[in-house]
Amino acid sequence: MPFFDLGPDQLAAYAPQVAEPADFDEFWSRTLAESRAHGGAAQVERVTTGLRLVDVDDVTFPGFAGQPVKAWLVRPAGATELLPAVVEFVGYGGGRGLAHEHLTWANAGFAHLLVDTRGQGSRWGTGGDTPDPGGSGPAAPGFLTRGIDDPHEHYYRRVFTDGVRAVDAVRTVDGIDPARVAVTGTSQGGGIALAVAGLVPDLLAVMPDVPFLSHFRRAVETTGDMPYGEITQYLAVHRDQAERVFRTLSYLDGVNFAVRANAPALFSVALMDTVCPPSTVYASFNRYTSGAQGGREMDSDIDRSVDKEIDVYPYNQHEGGQGYRFVRQLDWLRAHGA
DSSP states (O other), X not given: OOOOSOOHHHHHHOOOOOXXXXXHHHHHHHHHHHHHTTOOOOEEEEOOOSOSSEEEEEEEEEOGGGOEEEEEEEEETTOOSOEEEEEEEOOTTOOOOXXXXXXXXXXXXXXXXXXXXXXXXXXXXXXXXXXXXXXXXXXXXXXXXXXXXXXXXXHHHHHHHHHHHXXXXXXXXXXXXXXXXXXXXXXXXXXXXXXXXXXXXXXXXEEEESOOSSOHHHHHHHOOOTTHHHHHHHXXXXXXXHHHHHHHHHTSOHHHHHTTOOSOEEEEEETTOSSSOHHHHHHHHXXXXXXXXXXXXXXXXXXXXXXXXEEEETXXXXXXXXXXXXXXXXXXXXXXXX
């Protein structure tokens, strides 16, 4: 796969003004308030895995509209001190899998909450356990166009709310330091992590890898690969709905969350990635904490003083850094107080 997107210098300066609804903040404030009003505490149940060096809990917490969401919580066995936590969201089509599959962060001394994605878990991996009670009107196969006619009904409104509630939940678990919670994920998981960073004001850090769900219009115009191709597929049938579709997606765009985030950030991007084109990643990275914040417009679209870094993999596609990411993330996260 050759280079296909903007060149390195263009990417470094690419900070587009993405459409942002006037009621974006009200929309998300109301969404989160309504879900938190359902109350409910996280249920944490120790499971037997045969593993001696980690403790594993099966966690159920109230997500969007109080609906139950599953997660695995893995931490060093017998830990007595308050632990920093890494909340991880998974890639498109995957689920939380099996309890013994995710051990790296716990072996580095962290509590690791791996969050299921509602309605997913049957495309790759070893399954998921969280249904999505929300319905949908006509949609293309996949998740991007579920509820595309109305942001209140869109699938990712529910998923992003689940992500925020996952942070709320892990902060209430005994043995977790609520002041040291970071979020991470790859692809879809990175997009969810970025949304959570824009909605939760006091995270320790955010680490989105090759993030999906950013700058939707650019993505559709740049790549035909799935999952963004689901939008193209939908619009090829619903020929008169483009403005409505992109208006709905503007409530879910990673760029609009990035301008509201304030946690230190470590991104990654792959320059041959046709699934999440590099320019869509840079759109969020370059605008990260550099747009409207609390109603204040900053002077520049790119704030160079922000505590953020991006690791670039020039010759990789959507796999990005894979195993190289953990060492880098671990060192970076510890340098930021974890």
